[in-house]
Amino acid sequence: MTGQGVPLRRRVLVVIVSVIALAVVLFLVPLAVAVSLLFHDQTVAALQRDAAWVAAAVPDEAPAALKLPTGLPGDLAVGGYDVSGFKMFGDGPAFSGLARAGRDGRVHDAVEGDLLAVSAPVPSDEGTGMVIRVATPNTEVEERVHQAWLLMAGLATFVIALAAGVAVHQSARLAAPLERLTAAAQALGGGDFSIRAAPSGLLEADQAGQALESTARRLGAVLSRERAFSADVSHQLRTGLTGLLLGLESALSRPGADLAPAVRAALTRGERLQEVIDDLVRLSRDSHAPxxxxxxxxxxxxxxxxxxxxxxxxxxxxxxxxxxxxxxxxxxxxxxxxxxxxxxxxxxxxxxxxxxxxxxxxxxxxxxxxxxxxxxxxxxxxxxxxxxxxxxxxxxxxxxxxxxxxxxxxxxxxxxxxxxxxxxxxxxxx
Structure with a gap:
């Protein structure tokens, strides 16, 4: 409807919830990215430890007689590769670019296929002669990340819902005094000068209510004085007019009486009544004249x-x-x-x-x-x-x-x- 704005309750609710939701999103997105990187780095660090352990345990003898150390997690795929990236023994693809990158004597990590893999060189007197590749299913890392994201989303939803509840309460607390002021102003417009402003605990609203109450008292007093003044003036005018009419009626009731004195008396009373009217009208209009x-x-x-x-x-x-x-x-x-x-x-x-x-x-x-x-x-x-x-x-x-x-x-x-x-x-x- 034209001329109507958004109710204060709704506006406060929308503003508070929007601000809280924006703050949660701005905090949650970087946190989600950080959690994803944290879980990835933790998994890579664990794979690096396992790869270093296997590389340290691999002897220099022929790979055919090699036995991998026990105690490794069951979901790990461990394989040995030459510096060209081809598999020599164990689990893994026949060729691994990650294993080939390990010929520089450093530890590397990457996602190959659906596995998160780490390569570690096997130290020897002649330099890097073999690379150990350790891999784990990348889906496990993604599942942990998704679970953390789901937990954060639930927490964010709870925070936003809590903020909405607080916003509903706060909007009602802010709007109620204004609604009471609106009702009081409407009552004042309807002629009720006995309105009283109930304290709300909000300084501005209480000040507005006190000002409205004071205005109502002043308007009531002014209206009472104006009504009394009108009644008194009406009496004064009726009194003068009654005297004038009685004088004329008395003159007319006497047969053969000389009407000239009665007319002169009536004119004198009329002039006096005119002066009274002028004075009272001037006083009513210029009640605040200096x-x-x-x-x-x-x-x-x-x-x-x-x-x-x-x-x-x-x-x-x-x-x-x-x-x-x-x-x-x-x-x-x-x-x-x-x-x-x-x-x-x-x-x-x-x-x-x-x-x-x-x-x-x-x-x-x-x-x-x-x-x-x-x-x-x-x-x-x-x-x-x-x-x-x-x-x-x-x-x-x-x-x-x-x-x-x-x-x-x-x-x-x-x-x-x-x-x-x-x-x-x-x-x-x-």
């Missing part, structure tokens, strides 16, 4: 313009106090603006009396506090926990996640009357 210096005075003036009217409609005051000589801080203005909108919206909907916004120096950073004179948060209740029946819990959860994304914190400094504090870290100028 922070910029935060202009507290501009931000507070923006809050005054936006929330003075809605609070005044309820007969409530909005006071903003900014401490002088504040430390500089860096954050995305859209994120800080949304956090303060959530706090002021909760004060508008659930609080009472005057709403106070205070910006003060807290050492390494600054704190923006929003409080009112309402009943506050019930004891034992976490205002930042999302709950389907608690609308401001959802908004505060969004505000806290935005604050943490900017490196700050949103805390409940006082439960009743409620006081929330947005803590932002100071900016370190290089």
């Amino acid at each position: 922070a910029e210096p935060l202009d507290i005075d501009d931000l507070m003036e923006e809050l005054r313009r936006e929330w003075h009217g809605p609070l005044a409609e309820q007969g409530r005051r909005l006071t903003i106090a900014v401490q002088p000589d504040l430390p500089s801080t860096s954050a995305q203005p859209a994120a800080v603006r949304q956090v303060l909108r959530v706090l002021l919206d909760n004060a508008l909907r659930h609080g009472r009396g005057e709403v106070a916004v205070t910006v003060s120096d807290v050492g390494p950073g600054l704190a923006i506090e929003v409080g009112d004179h309402g009943p506050g948060i019930a004891e034992g209740t976490d205002p930042f926990v999302r709950s389907s029946g608690d609308s401001h819990g959802i908004g505060l959860a969004l505000a806290r996640s935005l604050a943490e994304a900017e490196g700050g914190r949103l805390v409940l400094s006082r439960a009743g009357p409620p006081l929330f504090s947005l803590l932002l870290p100071g900016r370190h100028d290089s």
Whole structure:
């Protein structure tokens, strides 16, 4: 099938067995040749001893009265030849080139016919006058060589089979971690972020598994935050849209009412909702955008313009106090603006009396506090926990996640009357 490679198990098995087989062959062929030469040389050496013994025992008298010495192996063919190579007595061919070569007074060996033969000169006072030829069937030597080769072939087969067994085990050991990583990656692609990498004992595979596990955890955390962020944003948008629709429905339900104020209020709420949408879309797209210096005075003036009217409609005051000589801080203005909108919206909907916004120096950073004179948060209740029946819990959860994304914190400094504090870290100028 196109796009598919050779499985690792098979590749490791083939490589290991091929290398071992090649090594065995490269070792076995020279060894086989050496064994063949060794057996040949051993046989020749034995024949040379026998030929020298017979040559030393042959007397100088006439060959007709010659008696060969006893004690020789029964499969030896012993014969006496003159220096011309013709047989004088004993066993062997009528003419022997090997015997003729012995007239130089040296020992010679060769294969004649199906016999391995050795010639040895008979020493005399007049030089070489006779040559003793000793021969043995060459098939016996070949049989010994073949038996040794068969033994080596069996040993080589055993070594290759043993190597194949080791290769199967090793290939399984190497492939198993990769197969588990493949299954984990497929599970991760299917949305399972709880994968765990089991240790395999292989450093590289364990490092890859740990990296995949770490990636799965990070992706799971990011996806959880994105889902929570989407749910919180949906709540914020529905809240603003519900207020806009309720205002229009209320105006329409009053016969003869002047619709111009309702339309203007709807436009104001629509513009505010548009700003919320723009800020949230920007934050969702630029979650890793670099922070910029935060202009507290501009931000507070923006809050005054936006929330003075809605609070005044309820007969409530909005006071903003900014401490002088504040430390500089860096954050995305859209994120800080949304956090303060959530706090002021909760004060508008659930609080009472005057709403106070205070910006003060807290050492390494600054704190923006929003409080009112309402009943506050019930004891034992976490205002930042999302709950389907608690609308401001959802908004505060969004505000806290935005604050943490900017490196700050949103805390409940006082439960009743409620006081929330947005803590932002100071900016370190290089």
